[in-house]
Amino acid sequence: MNPILRNRLGRAFALACGLSLAAAGLQAQTLSSPVAGGAKPAAAAAGPGFDLPVGQGAGVHGANSPFPPLSARSDVVPWSVLTAVKTKNEKNRILPVFTLDQMALNQKTQRIQGFMMPLDPGEKQKHFLLSSVPLTCAFCLPGGPESMVEVKTKTPVKYSMEPVVVEGRFLVLNDDAYGLYYRITDATSVK
Numbered sequence: 001m002n003p004i005l006r007n008r009l010g011r012a013f014a015l016a017c018g019l020s021l022a023a024a025g026l027q028a029q030t031l032s033s034p035v036a037g038g039a040k041p042a043a044a045a046a047g048p049g050f051d052l053p054v055g056q057g058a059g060v061h062g063a064n065s066p067f068p069p070l071s072a073r074s075d076v077v078p079w080s081v082l083t084a085v086k087t088k089n090e091k092n093r094i095l096p097v098f099t100l101d102q103m104a105l106n107q108k109t110q111r112i113q114g115f116m117m118p119l120d121p122g123e124k125q126k127h128f129l130l131s132s133v134p135l136t137c138a139f140c141l142p143g144g145p146e147s148m149v150e151v152k153t154k155t156p157v158k159y160s161m162e163p164v165v166v167e168g169r170f171l172v173l174n175d176d177a178y179g180l181y182y183r184i185t186d187a188t189s190v191k
Contacts (some may be wrong), residue, residue: 058083059133059143067115067134070163076113077105077170079132083146085181096146096181098172110170111190112149113163115142124156130166130184150183157189165190 058079061069070079086097114130132147142148151166168187173180 057144057147059131059147061133062136065134065136067161070113070132073113073165076111076165079114079147081105082149082182083132083143085146095175096173098174098181102172105170106172108170109167110184111165111167112151112170112184113165114149115161116157116159116164117142117148118159123159125159126153126156127151128157128159130164134161145179145181148180148182150178150180151187152183152185153187153189155188 081101084099085102086099087094088097089095112130114132115134116125117129117131117135118125119127119129128151130149130151131142133142135142151168153166153168157164157166166184166187167190168184171183171185173183176183
């Protein structure tokens with residue numbers, strides 16, 4: 001099968017998985033990443049017997065994940081700031097409503113820490129998503145658009161299953177065609 005078609009089908013299936021779980025009334029439980037100020041994120045029950053991400057919300061870092069949660073770093077934007085976005089329905093569309101803290105990040109150089117979600121095949125990536133939680137299923141979204149940042153780098157970054165940090169021009173997206181809320185352009189990998 002054509003790799004581009006396979007990639008698109010995989011994304012469509014992942015979106016369908018997330019939407020079907022959301023329709024079942026499940027909710028995300030906890031943030032994987034450190035919360036600003038040391039506060040603990042609120043946990044919501046996902047329902048009896050369920051511990052699954054739903055493709056919306058902050059994302060769930062499962063207790064059985066082979067990957068540890070993100071380490072606290074003072075030099076990155078905390079995911080708790082990015083995931084605090086609200087939404088509104090407008091003309092049959094769901095649009096983000098950003099806080100002042102989120103808007104203050106717009107058009108400025110920022111650092112983000114997260115887990116890579118490649119968008120193209122290959123060991124090195126120039127265009128990928130960075131997620132607040134690691135992927136637990138090749139066909140499931142780890143969270144909603146508030147838990148992901150689209151990254152476009154200057155030079156390719158080697159794919160890693162371990163957390164990565166990127167730095168670049170951060171954009172807050174009010175009405176993105178792909179439904180994304182955040183993007184970093186001209187990014188570089190940071191240790």
